[in-house]
Amino acid sequence: MKAKRRTGLIFFPAYDWEISPTHPERKERLLYTQDQVLEEGVLDIEGVYEFKAGVASEQDISRVHFCVPDVPSRITASHNISAGGCIEAARLVLDGVVDNAFALVRPPGHHAMRVVQGARGFCNINIEAVMLEWVRTHYPGVKKIAVVDTDCHHGDGTQDIYWHDPDVLYISIHQDGRTLYPGSGFPSEFGGPKAAGYTINIPLPPLTGDEGILWAVEHVVLPVLEDFGPDLVINSAGQDNHFTDPITNMSFSALGYARLNELLKPHVCVLEGGYSIEGALPYVNTGIILALAGLDYSYVREPDYDPERVRQDPRVTEYIQRLCEQIYDMWRNRSALAPEPRPFYERSRSIFYDTDSITERQHETLAYCTACNGALRIDSRASTGYRILAVHLPRGACSACRSQAREWFDHPGGPYYAVYLQDLDADEFTVKIM
Amino acid sequence: MIAKSDTMRRPFGCPPIPCGPRRGGEPSVILGIDVGGTHTDAVCIEDGRIRSYAKTLTGDDLVASVVDAIERLDAACPKVKRVVLSTTLSTNVIVEGKHPPTGVVCSAGPGIDPGTFSVGTCFRHVAGAMDHRGREYIPIDPAEVMDAASTLERAGCQGVAIVSKFSVRNPAHEDAIASLVGSRFRHVCLGHTLSGALNFPRRINTTYLNAAVMPVQERFISAVASAVERLGIQAPLYFLKADGGTYTQDAARRFPVETILSGPAASVMGALALAPSRDASVLVIDIGGTTTDIGVLVGGLPLLDTWGVAIGGLKTLVRGLKVISIGVGGDSCISVEDDGTIAVGPRRDGMPACMGGPSATPMDALVILGEYAGDTARALDAVRALALKAGMDIEPFCRKVIGVMVDAVHGAAKAFMEEINAHPVYTIYEMLHPHVVKPEGVVLVGGPAALLAEYVSRSFGLPCHVPEHAGVANALGAALSRTTAQITLHADTELGVLFCPELGFKAAAPRSMTLEDLRHEGLRLLRENASYLGLEDSAEAQVIQQQAFTMVRGFSTVGANMRVRVQNTPGIIDSWGGLG
Numbered sequence A: 001m002k003a004k005r006r007t008g009l010i011f012f013p014a015y016d017w018e019i020s021p022t023h024p025e026r027k028e029r030l031l032y033t034q035d036q037v038l039e040e041g042v043l044d045i046e047g048v049y050e051f052k053a054g055v056a057s058e059q060d061i062s063r064v065h066f067c068v069p070d071v072p073s074r075i076t077a078s079h080n081i082s083a084g085g086c087i088e089a090a091r092l093v094l095d096g097v098v099d100n101a102f103a104l105v106r107p108p109g110h111h112a113m114r115v116v117q118g119a120r121g122f123c124n125i126n127i128e129a130v131m132l133e134w135v136r137t138h139y140p141g142v143k144k145i146a147v148v149d150t151d152c153h154h155g156d157g158t159q160d161i162y163w164h165d166p167d168v169l170y171i172s173i174h175q176d177g178r179t180l181y182p183g184s185g186f187p188s189e190f191g192g193p194k195a196a197g198y199t200i201n202i203p204l205p206p207l208t209g210d211e212g213i214l215w216a217v218e219h220v221v222l223p224v225l226e227d228f229g230p231d232l233v234i235n236s237a238g239q240d241n242h243f244t245d246p247i248t249n250m251s252f253s254a255l256g257y258a259r260l261n262e263l264l265k266p267h268v269c270v271l272e273g274g275y276s277i278e279g280a281l282p283y284v285n286t287g288i289i290l291a292l293a294g295l296d297y298s299y300v301r302e303p304d305y306d307p308e309r310v311r312q313d314p315r316v317t318e319y320i321q322r323l324c325e326q327i328y329d330m331w332r333n334r335s336a337l338a339p340e341p342r343p344f345y346e347r348s349r350s351i352f353y354d355t356d357s358i359t360e361r362q363h364e365t366l367a368y369c370t371a372c373n374g375a376l377r378i379d380s381r382a383s384t385g386y387r388i389l390a391v392h393l394p395r396g397a398c399s400a401c402r403s404q405a406r407e408w409f410d411h412p413g414g415p416y417y418a419v420y421l422q423d424l425d426a427d428e429f430t431v432k433i434m
Numbered sequence B: 001m002i003a004k005s006d007t008m009r010r011p012f013g014c015p016p017i018p019c020g021p022r023r024g025g026e027p028s029v030i031l032g033i034d035v036g037g038t039h040t041d042a043v044c045i046e047d048g049r050i051r052s053y054a055k056t057l058t059g060d061d062l063v064a065s066v067v068d069a070i071e072r073l074d075a076a077c078p079k080v081k082r083v084v085l086s087t088t089l090s091t092n093v094i095v096e097g098k099h100p101p102t103g104v105v106c107s108a109g110p111g112i113d114p115g116t117f118s119v120g121t122c123f124r125h126v127a128g129a130m131d132h133r134g135r136e137y138i139p140i141d142p143a144e145v146m147d148a149a150s151t152l153e154r155a156g157c158q159g160v161a162i163v164s165k166f167s168v169r170n171p172a173h174e175d176a177i178a179s180l181v182g183s184r185f186r187h188v189c190l191g192h193t194l195s196g197a198l199n200f201p202r203r204i205n206t207t208y209l210n211a212a213v214m215p216v217q218e219r220f221i222s223a224v225a226s227a228v229e230r231l232g233i234q235a236p237l238y239f240l241k242a243d244g245g246t247y248t249q250d251a252a253r254r255f256p257v258e259t260i261l262s263g264p265a266a267s268v269m270g271a272l273a274l275a276p277s278r279d280a281s282v283l284v285i286d287i288g289g290t291t292t293d294i295g296v297l298v299g300g301l302p303l304l305d306t307w308g309v310a311i312g313g314l315k316t317l318v319r320g321l322k323v324i325s326i327g328v329g330g331d332s333c334i335s336v337e338d339d340g341t342i343a344v345g346p347r348r349d350g351m352p353a354c355m356g357g358p359s360a361t362p363m364d365a366l367v368i369l370g371e372y373a374g375d376t377a378r379a380l381d382a383v384r385a386l387a388l389k390a391g392m393d394i395e396p397f398c399r400k401v402i403g404v405m406v407d408a409v410h411g412a413a414k415a416f417m418e419e420i421n422a423h424p425v426y427t428i429y430e431m432l433h434p435h436v437v438k439p440e441g442v443v444l445v446g447g448p449a450a451l452l453a454e455y456v457s458r459s460f461g462l463p464c465h466v467p468e469h470a471g472v473a474n475a476l477g478a479a480l481s482r483t484t485a486q487i488t489l490h491a492d493t494e495l496g497v498l499f500c501p502e503l504g505f506k507a508a509a510p511r512s513m514t515l516e517d518l519r520h521e522g523l524r525l526l527r528e529n530a531s532y533l534g535l536e537d538s539a540e541a542q543v544i545q546q547q548a549f550t551m552v553r554g555f556s557t558v559g560a561n562m563r564v565r566v567q568n569t570p571g572i573i574d575s576w577g578g579l580g
């Protein structure tokens, strides 16, 4: 058997790390996946190669996050390796060692936002974003990136990080936020003023099966990607849409996941959630690897797979078709989504870190700019007592915005514990403890 | 011509060279015989010292070659305590396809299309599926199994390999198929008995090859056993395996596949016996005529291939040494590109020019440099034109050729070490505390070893040791390697099942079972089944792998999933006194 596409696997099950012994994010999580992948002989397929994970540095993490009070207090070594595994996967693809790669790593990351006051949805740092900012720093030729998040939960962290960035298209397919954590991810969340339309949310009703998810892929994701023309396509391959997942209510199957990846042809897949560690992950991951390698996955099936059981209600089908039509229309008319220009856009919100039971109040200010994506100022106050000011300078920031950021950084006002400046062009992260 | 591990260059059939002192008292005599493709090497060890050695050409009749080699050793046959053989028999049988028609009956269930794993004369896939914890979810269909067996019979299969997916977790399907149709075949092999490792396609290949070589190996072992007995030797007979361990003849009859590719094992274990230190981390480089093999000893243990060796295009679960082979040797052709670039190998045109061959080789360069006695005129004739093409004087050219050759070996060794050290790890601890294998020296064996030592030492920047008697390294490696075996235990306390596939041993796994309990059970099973596993003794039993996972379902703990691997550690038997 020979793969049609060279596929790299980064497998890092972190067999010595867990949130707590009975938490879904525990040592046992990828054990059965490893058993299945080994028993199927996947690693012996010509063109499928396994590589060692890497370790992301504090600098890699600070390209994305403002960790409060600092990076070491917000993460464990497992996060460095999980993000480092993603970086390694991207590097293999960009260096042409393989055609695509799958980072089967844990812990996940897509609920981690730009400011990190704690852990949310089992996520401390956003492993895809750490990977992408590493890519953009080291491979400047990569301009446009698409992240297609197929985890069952809305990837509110990734959405937050790329909210103002029109060069990173974020598409999330997930169970409707009215029925599942984190409760967000509606079509009305379409991106900030400078990136209106470049966040696309496709909330699907509970019990959506293969048919519905693949419909969204074929009728929204693929045509949008065709228009957008990304240099790099990432799949945040959460596997909690599965019909056996204990914490969600969808009806996706291993065959569906494999077909999704066959259609999407991502450069890098990153494992996100997925907590049916015995009934889903072993089969879903086998299916994804085969699909990435361009091999026949049609014999992959869960022991308790029953086409009748995962069949989707016709009303669900009809709802999804209508929804997808509206969302695709929004994309085509995205220029109409941008608000009237004004010097500053502000938003206030409250963020809950469920894993750590921390509440954060955020006030965000974007300096609107026609020359660049604009400097960003985030005033963040957490129930832990930490109040900080985060100033972000995007890639390609103009000199006016650089001065604005400098001004915010030098004269923060307010009783801040610390002020941070994240300057992506200079690849510098500066901290001022007040 | 340079045969691998032939530093002595003695004419064939010359009398044995006595070496090593004889001590008083009842001597303990060990014979090691390495039956290679071209030569058969034999060594006699008495009281931990080499007493004699011999080299003969391997004939068509391997048993006769073994007898011939033993006779030349002039050993005190009644005092022999151990006879160990390393042969290429099973390797050749497989590579040349000279085994009887052998069939496969396998049950796979969903996954990768089992049709892609087809191997052998007659491959039949039947219904039946087990999941990763060994729970059946599709039963066997007896009628279908009977029908498959009939197909195999019609195809003339005498042997059958019975393999099911996840049989190392639950062998019920393999056992059921065997009890349905086993009696219809002369040789029946069950996948789970050969290895406890997960890898269904490799399990199919391994089981198939084991069934295929079984009849040939059985005939050979019987013939050698009686021939050795006729020589007056009462000692047990052992065979060298690919992993650098040995096993008893009974085990070799049951698991003949483990003797494939034992050649590199003989050479690396021989180097270990001859290495200056017994717990050395060294590269073992065997420079032959056509190829150079590179292996590595880590803390005195041979480094094994992660999954298993491949033979005849089939990947197996047979544990073997991690070695690479590059197409550079003493008899490789020297070539010079138009731009003056000098290359050595991978082509070989036969003998070096100094021995009447057609092309210039590194051996000719060594002759010209006065490092080796040969026909200098012939060597010069062959090398001169190439030196001219390279625009160099003859002697610098010759030195450059040796440099190119040694650098090629160095480059390969470096890449080899990088690959070893880039091995994926699955825990944070290993990720942050990487175990970096860093050789502290080179043990150089093979024909031109002594001549190249200085060049190798310079290129590698490491001390280079060329052991005395390197010519019998392979026979020594066979003679002195400990008996080894490995077993795997899997305990699932939620299902309440403990299973050791290699022994087909099943027991209850109570909820109270701990990893410590499982370790003890593993060591106990290895010791109690030492003779079945082919062990001489189980003194070196140790746990080499252990994992325990708490199993949680619906936020409460339901049991533990534990894995333990136990082995008798490979190494050199204690009575070996070394050369010192």
Ligand SMILES: [Zn+2]
Binding pocket: A151, A152, A153, A238, A240, A272, A273, A274
């Ligand atoms: Zn999720």
Ligand SMILES: [Zn+2]
Binding pocket: A369, A370, A371, A372, A373, A374, A375, A397, A398, A399, A400, A401, A402
């Ligand atoms: Zn600007």
